[in-house]
Amino acid sequence: MSLVATLPIAAPHTHAHAHARPRYFTPGVWIVTAVAAAGGAAWLWRMVLGLGASTHLTDSRPWGIWIGIDVATGVALAAGGFTTAFLAHILHREKYHPLVRPALLTAMLGYTFVALGVMTDLGRFWAMWHVMLPTMWQPNSVLFEVAICVMTYLTVLYIEFIPAACERFIGRVSLPWKFARLNGLVDLALRIADRTLGRVMTVFIIAGILLSCMHQSSLGTLMVIAGDKLHPFWQTPILPLLFLLSAFAVGYPMVIFESIIAHRSFRLPGERPLLSQLARFIPFTLGLYALVKIADLVARGAIAGLPTGGFYSVLLAAEMVAGVMIPICIFASPGLRSRTGWLFTAAALVVCGVAFNRLIVFLFAYSPRDPAATYFPSLSEFAVTAGFIAMTVLLYRLIAINLPVIEQLEHGHADRPVLAPASGGAV
Amino acid sequence: MNDSTTPSRNDQPVPFVPGPGMSRRAFMGAAATLAALTVNGKAIASGHGEGLSPDRMAVLVDLTRCVGCRRCEWACADANENPHGALEHYDDQSVFRSRRAPSDREFCVVNRSSACRDDGQPYFVKVQCMHCEKPPCVSACLVGAMQKDPSGVVTYDASRCIGCRYCMVACPFDRLAYEFDRRLLPRVRKCEMCRHRTQHGRLPACVETCPVEALQYGRRGDIIRIARERIAAHPDRYVDHVYGETEGGGTSWIYLSGRPFEEMSAAGLPALAPVSPAVRTETIQHGIFKWGAAPMALAALLASLNKLTKKGEAS
Known part of the structure; x- marks a missing residue:
């Protein structure tokens, strides 16, 4: 409807031109760069002047958007990486291969900024390495499990991405200036890495999925310890299961969301038929989440609070209707999911829905003992968060242009089977 | 304050001392x-x-x-x-x-x-x-x-x-x-x-x-x-x-x-x-990861799925 028609991707376009590598900077990219630069300045401000000067955190509200958005939401939205790897590499649905690397790149960058986000938030960031010291470990801590898994998974993600660099540079290593004499050595290293990884990649893929399941769920367990400070709509012993299921559910929508934006940005025809096929899975993953979520609300009796829940009832209803029910209907309809505009709308709804869920659990539904204690993020908090997101976009673009990530960008698309042009304009 | 509500003699505060018969060493232990x-x-x-x-x-x-x-x-x-x-x-x-x-x-x-x-x-x-x-x-x-x-x-x-x-x-x-x-x-x-x-x-x-x-x-x-x-x-x-x-x-x-x-x-x-809410989280956490059973089972499942579907495609 009208919402769809106003989306940029809905505009009809029929570009199909040849493939010089796209320019890095466009007016849009300059804007993103400005956001990243502002974020960098705010980040420096925080590092130099401390948390008190740069955030609105208080004793009652010790966690703000750096945890709620940068960490909790960042981890959830990076779920495209392991869910696509599962489909293409574990279940060997080979046709989905073109979706794996972009998702992997998003996950790699996403987790990098999760780590940076955590560091920004840590009062004693310089002591972060304590987490790696076995003498410091405290395995009763859910956060310990999350920290170890995230660190390990980030390493796995970097390893999984090495083949992309190998593909691009083997036989083409040309280092500048005096480093040129190392060309042979680097080339050899890349070849060795490529051959070794080729044999053991399955192990890393399995490890990646395993680690993802572990910390995606533990991220939910994290807030169980807040007890009745977390509203009963969300406080449940199965919060880890709900976090895991919603991570499964947001994986493919995130891939669809990104694919449409990336192809549009690079003026490529897009992968609509493949995305439509991927979209068939979403009603099941999202439906399973909805089922368990509702069953949990009913089983605990929390649902009885819905008529009197006020603000919290609105949050719950918004999350479940806009983020779950509507997208299920769109993705379940073959007619709608075959149109780019609808695909994008539904994917964006799921992405926002899961992001909203994380924000609710970590911020909105958390009530400190002091009812007068409020939290609204400071300008620096917003700037740093926006800056990290902008940096993710900029690095994604940089790597997508220079390494084999997006198939249509790498090989051109003229010689590929003709894909239907994006047809969102028909909506 | 009436008399009976003031602490009696044996109510007198006692500073913490490691238990009776507990030596300093046993305490450290x-x-x-x-x-x-x-x-x-x-x-x-x-x-x-x-x-x-x-x-x-x-x-x-x-x-x-x-x-x-x-x-x-x-x-x-x-x-x-x-x-x-x-x-x-x-x-x-x-x-x-x-x-x-x-x-x-x-x-x-x-x-x-x-x-x-x-x-x-x-x-x-x-x-x-x-x-x-x-x-x-x-x-x-x-x-x-x-x-x-x-x-x-x-x-x-x-x-x-x-x-x-x-x-x-x-x-x-x-x-x-x-x-x-x-x-x-x-x-x-x-x-x-x-x-x-x-x-x-x-x-x-x-x-x-x-x-x-x-x-x-x-x-x-x-x-x-x-x-x-x-x-x-x-x-x-x-x-x-x-x-x-x-x-x-x-x-x-x-x-x-x-x-x-x-x-x-x-x-x-x-x-x-x-x-304590900590009892709940520790039960969940140690339940999920008890002897690493669940992660190992998941890894095994993924490995076998990987193998099975590979065969399916080849045939």
């Missing part, structure tokens, strides 16, 4: 065992005192005696080297207009509750770290900066802390304060039950200073017994509830009140389930 157990993730599973010394200490707060003089706040600041003015500044009653929580400069504060005595005088509630029996902050801390000392004190070790503030999210009472204004070396700040005094046989500063003997320091078992005895002796004076005996799995600060505790909730004594 017990501490080390506790630390080792904690590292193995097995310590104090149910939150009912297992793994804690039977001689762990507690403080009884008799709200029917407290007059809201705030001498304890002054003594606390003084004993912990926190900034504080002269004692007279603590006569200021205007602070009672809003609800207060301990801060990075005040480890204990007194709130005025909405509850009133028969004579119309309000009840006051002194609040500070409750030193839970099964502290969620200890369970939450990923680097072991928060520890439950065998003497009952929940301690904080800044040299381990990375500043994640998960302990503050975990605290069921919101009693942890953070030095947000320190740039590089922020610490969590809290009452440590004056352990720097008690280990030298002195009383916690607030207990020592309280002019109306509203506070009493002693072994937790004794404190709860005394609380029950007071209720039994004066059922007209006290409601029949020992706050902190089971709240949140039990605390080391034990409260008696003349009005129902629901009326003290806004002043800082929330109604809490009798189990």
